[in-house]
Amino acid sequence: MGTYLIIGGIVFLLYALGMKTTVWTELGSVHNIGLLNERQNYVIISSLMILIGVILNITALNKAKKITRIPSDNATEDFEAKKCIFCGEIIKSVAKVCRYCGKDQPSENIEAIMDIDPEPAPSNNYAVKIEVLDDPKKIYLIAKEFYKDVGVSFVKAKEFLSTGTTVNFQDKSEALKFIEKYQGMGCKVYMVT
Numbered sequence: 001m002g003t004y005l006i007i008g009g010i011v012f013l014l015y016a017l018g019m020k021t022t023v024w025t026e027l028g029s030v031h032n033i034g035l036l037n038e039r040q041n042y043v044i045i046s047s048l049m050i051l052i053g054v055i056l057n058i059t060a061l062n063k064a065k066k067i068t069r070i071p072s073d074n075a076t077e078d079f080e081a082k083k084c085i086f087c088g089e090i091i092k093s094v095a096k097v098c099r100y101c102g103k104d105q106p107s108e109n110i111e112a113i114m115d116i117d118p119e120p121a122p123s124n125n126y127a128v129k130i131e132v133l134d135d136p137k138k139i140y141l142i143a144k145e146f147y148k149d150v151g152v153s154f155v156k157a158k159e160f161l162s163t164g165t166t167v168n169f170q171d172k173s174e175a176l177k178f179i180e181k182y183q184g185m186g187c188k189v190y191m192v193t
């Protein structure tokens with residue numbers, strides 16, 4: 001709509017400016033007051049058309065901007081940040097892919113179904129201490145296995161692995177299997193009791 005007004009206004013303005021305002025009299029070619037006034041009116045009207053067209057276009061543009069802004073506004077409402085485990089940039093906690101390095105993010109919606117006892121276990125259990133070197137990439141890879149094996153969330157698994165934790169086993173052979181597996185992944189893992 002605004003654009004049509006601008007185009008119409010320009011055409012009208014050009015027509016008005018090109019209008020003949022002279023008439024032939026016995027004195028020769030002279031300006032006719034009536035035609036001059038008419039041209040002036042046309043110039044004013046066409047200028048107004050252009051002006052209104054520009055205003056309409058700007059309003060439409062602002063409206064379009066508002067519409068495109070709504071989703072991002074909503075997104076920031078439930079914005080929860082986390083750090084990308086690969087590049088360390090802050091990204092949305094719901095992000096499946098890092099916006100900086102493009103790497104897939106591990107899903108973190110697995111609820112903890114079992115707690116790890118941070119204290120050494122009672123003597124009738126088999127407690128295994130596990131520690132990971134301070135290497136975020138390594139912790140990530142090991143946590144991918146660890147959270148499944150131990151039954152905690154991925155976030156918790158990473159936390160436990162970076163600080164070191166004790167995992168309790170009822171069964172000695174299970175404890176030994178665990179040690180073997182995580183030793184193979186480069187962890188410092190050993191039986192406490």
Ligand SMILES: [Zn+2]
Nearest residue numbers: 084087098101
């Ligand atoms: Zn990243």
